[in-house]
Amino acid sequence: MNFKIIIILLLSLLFNTGCHKILYENNTKNSPNNMLIIGEIENIYLDDFKTPFESRIDSGAATSSIDATKIQSFERDGDKWVKFTITNRKSKKAMILSRRIVRQVRIKGDKMIRYVVKLRIRVGHNYIEREFTLANRKNYRYSMLIGRNVLSGIALIDVSKKKTLD
Numbered sequence: 001m002n003f004k005i006i007i008i009l010l011l012s013l014l015f016n017t018g019c020h021k022i023l024y025e026n027n028t029k030n031s032p033n034n035m036l037i038i039g040e041i042e043n044i045y046l047d048d049f050k051t052p053f054e055s056r057i058d059s060g061a062a063t064s065s066i067d068a069t070k071i072q073s074f075e076r077d078g079d080k081w082v083k084f085t086i087t088n089r090k091s092k093k094a095m096i097l098s099r100r101i102v103r104q105v106r107i108k109g110d111k112m113i114r115y116v117v118k119l120r121i122r123v124g125h126n127y128i129e130r131e132f133t134l135a136n137r138k139n140y141r142y143s144m145l146i147g148r149n150v151l152s153g154i155a156l157i158d159v160s161k162k163k164t165l166d
Helices: 003-015
Strands: 036-038 041-046 053-057 064-067 069-076 079-087 094-100 103-106 113-123 126-135 144-146 155-157
Touching: 041 144, 064 079, 094 113
Parallel strands: 036 155, 053 144, 064 126
Antiparallel strands: 041 053, 041 113, 064 144, 069 079, 079 094, 103 113, 113 126
C-alpha cells in the first residue's frame, strides 16, 4: 500500500470518530469493502424531484440538513408534524411536504430550534431514508448538506473529487 495513503488513513483514524474515512483513489468505482467513493460536492436525489440537489458533503456534521421555507408545526393524530416547502434551486420546482417530527435540535451558537424529519434520498444507486434538519440555507451555496448520518456505512469521501455519482 502506498505510504501516503497509510499516513492519511492513520491521521483520519486519529482525528475522527471512525464514521469519517478518507480514501484517495483515482476512480469512483466501489471500494473493496463495497462502499461508494464520493467527492466533496455530489448530486443527491430527493424523492419526488427529478432534478438532483447539488449537495455539500460534510463529515463534520452529525445530521444532514436541507433548505426549507414556510415551516409550520401542527398536530395530527396526537403526533407533532411539520409542513414545509423545499425548492430545487436548479429546476426551480417547489414542493410542500408534511412529515412527522422525529425530534428537535438546538444548533451550536444558534438560539433557534430546528425540526428533524425523515426524508428519502438516493445516493448513487442507494435509496435510503435518513434524518434531516429543516434549516434556512438561502445564504449557503448548497441547499442540501449531507452529514455523517447519511455517509456512515455507505460512502468514503475523497475531497479532491466532485460529482463522482454522475
